[in-house]
Amino acid sequence: MVDETIAEAGEFGLIQRVTARLKEGPGVLLGPGDDAAVLAAPDGRVVATTDVLVEGRHFRRDWSAAADVGHRAAAANLADVAAMGAVPTALLVGFVAPPELPVAWAEELADGLAEEAALAGAGIIGGDMSSGPVLMISVTALGDLGGRAPVRRDGARPGDLLALAGRVGYAAAGYTVLSRGFRSPRLLVEAHRRPEVPYAAGPQAAGLGATSMIDVSDGLLADLGHLATASGVGIDVHRAAFPVPAQMRDAAGALGVDPHAWILTGGDDHALAATFPAGTVLPDGWSAIGTVREGSRVTVDGDLFEGSGGWDHFA
């Protein structure tokens, strides 16, 4: 049975086997198996976001184990919920796969999704599966605001301080390392495979009075560009706030890459960037990295940073 395929297991068989591996989260009033799930929404509002990952574009099976893909797919969505200042409560997962995919791959994917969801305090409450020519994972994440106002992208004001929770550049460095055919440094490769997302920092920032917040998924400068555009402000990032870690410096040197390009433009670490009123005392986990100004551009120490494009998923 080790190599049993999902075509052999059948749609209902596969759904049963995957569902059996999931644990229900705390707010799940009715889990998978009916026409729809029912989830507690104690705040009277629900935060919702969705992302799709496509094999070959967002992940490669020879670079990432199934569980890693699950972690990444869940993290991308859970981070978006946290970036609103909400606590993630649940995931729903759409899964398309070639019929010859081993059942074990789908099961490990589900384990990765469920483990990452549990890290954020959420459970998997529903899903759907179909066959198709390529692996595709679509995740919807829901969250609860706990009485807080959602932290949007459009509230940054000149004079605010800019702060970051979580890592930037690690996943991009890991991607570059893998794409050049290497399997180490492990710290970077693992960062590409499984982001470490500071989920609790989102609600924490909302509680501290953050004026705006965004999940860093396209790259720090690109995402700050979205925030600057929405808020009608300029943002200056302080390069000195980003000392290059030793392993990243060594890898960059060996590959002939500017490590600050990874740090400032690399996506997929799912750090949270937020602006706070000047004078806000930042708690552990948040670091000041810049300032909000009048204007409309994102600069680094006052200058435009070359190559700050971010990702276009159709390019």
Add this chain to the structure above:
Amino acid sequence: MVDETIAEAGEFGLIQRVTARLKEGPGVLLGPGDDAAVLAAPDGRVVATTDVLVEGRHFRRDWSAAADVGHRAAAANLADVAAMGAVPTALLVGFVAPPELPVAWAEELADGLAEEAALAGAGIIGGDMSSGPVLMISVTALGDLGGRAPVRRDGARPGDLLALAGRVGYAAAGYTVLSRGFRSPRLLVEAHRRPEVPYAAGPQAAGLGATSMIDVSDGLLADLGHLATASGVGIDVHRAAFPVPAQMRDAAGALGVDPHAWILTGGDDHALAATFPAGTVLPDGWSAIGTVREGSRVTVDGDLFEGSGGWDHFA
């Protein structure tokens, strides 16, 4: 610009153009454009379900216009929400498409999704897009129970009456007609392209004290089988409750098909089947079609119906 592709428009350009076509639903507190949307959940619970549609498996571009595919993708999910006794409130949409897809196709898909959502009282609050080798549409629907208990699959009791709201067999007949190379009868072909879902009948049934309910998407007998299994009962369907409409009878005769195979085993019309305590007076839109018994099988006038398999999306 008529044939502009989504690769030419770019990910952000396409998202902007599609988002501009959407109207926000009544409960939308924060629509698309931020990390996540915020939706009212006045009941303090949220109903959630997700479905994926893959080109070639769930739809064909030469059989269905983009708007039709949007209607079907939305309807499949909105019907699941209604089948819990909830009122749909919002959709989130994941969209994967080949780079050469015309922008106009994506825009018409969005129009179809939004129109169907509006029929059910919901808006589109979020989405994500990526390129991929095949068209894939993933929809998550959310809903509000309005203080009612969710109507599950496991509450049917022997002696209950079985009732149906909506059509069965029409979409399957349309599919057969199209697959044999015909484009008419129009009633059937249109039913395949755009289901007519009795959304309001779901909350109505909940209000009437329905003991169980299910969306008929796999085929009436197959879905009643799910309901019977969950409830630990048998169900007998009365064939006389399904007079064959003239256009279906004519098409079945011309194609050499048993029209009751369409009616009893054809999926994708998204009728709602529900059980009610004996003696419940059914309102307009609901028709008695059978009875709940002791046992575990689904029968038609007391006998097993041949070929009542339903769909397996990996087979």
